[in-house]
Amino acid sequence: MSNKELNGESESTGEDLSRKRIFTTGEAAAVCKVSQQTIIRCFDAGRLQGFRVPGSKFRRIPREELLRFMKANNIPLAALEGGKRRILIVDDDPAIVDVYVDLLSRDSRLELKTASNGYDAGMFTEQFRPHLVILDYLLPDINGNHVCKRIRENSALAGAKVLCVSGVVRQEEIDTLMAAGANAFLRKPFAIDDLCKKIGDLLEMEGVASPDQPA
Numbered sequence: 032m033s034n035k036e037l038n039g040e041s042e043s044t045g046e047d048l049s050r051k052r053i054f055t056t057g058e059a060a061a062v063c064k065v066s067q068q069t070i071i072r073c074f075d076a077g078r079l080q081g082f083r084v085p086g087s088k089f090r091r092i093p094r095e096e097l098l099r100f101m102k103a104n105n106i107p108l109a110a111l112e113g114g115k116r117r118i119l120i121v122d123d124d125p126a127i128v129d130v131y132v133d134l135l136s137r138d139s140r141l142e143l144k145t146a147s148n149g150y151d152a153g154m155f156t157e158q159f160r161p162h163l164v165i166l167d168y169l170l171p172d173i174n175g176n177h178v179c180k181r182i183r184e185n186s187a188l189a190g191a192k193v194l195c196v197s198g199v200v201r202q203e204e205i206d207t208l209m210a211a212g213a214n215a216f217l218r219k220p221f222a223i224d225d226l227c228k229k230i231g232d233l234l235e236m237e238g239v240a241s242p243d244q245p246a
Contacts (some may be wrong), residue, residue, distance in 0.1 A: 176208060
């Protein structure tokens with residue numbers, strides 16, 4: 032392998048690695064905290080799948096494959112997932128959204144984005160790559176079942192958790208939501224402590240939005 036190839040594969044666009052979809056071997060090495068030569072050897076041996084850039088020898092690794100490789104080799108995912116936990120709030124009631132944002136923005140470990148319909152929810156899950164989606168069951172253009180299914184069909188969001196929140200859902204509808212891929216359900220109106228506990232459990236974080244967490 033030439034120095035030119037090694038240097039070429041080490042180039043980074045400066046993009047946040049936690050949001051990238053395709054990685055050079057240099058970027059994959061940085062995420063995995065191993066040498067670039069190790070990543071290239073794994074790639075060439077078939078242990079790490081990807082593709083070569085047409086007309087060159089440069090290797091590229093899709094995000095889903097890098098995640099699989101890291102999990103298979105017990106490599107911590109923190110560098111790939113970013114420092115903060117990203118939460119996408121999907122609800123068409125501005126008052127409820129304000130409650131979520133006011134509460135969760137107090138926790139400096141969280142990054143928030145909001146959507147008011149299923150279309151925006153689909154777009155933002157691709158762009159924002161949330162660790163957690165707080166999802167209202169009844170949206171103007173779609174219901175929660177379809178949003179859950181879309182998330183579960185996207186391999187790039189395999190680790191995303193879904194918390195469905197609604198006040199008009201029957202038990203059979205809750206069962207359908209869970210079957211569609213929701214991880215938990217919370218009925219409106221909810222107690223703030225119950226919401227924070229659900230979020231903490233799903234994200235494996237303690238003290239979500241507690242007074243001890245600085246804004």
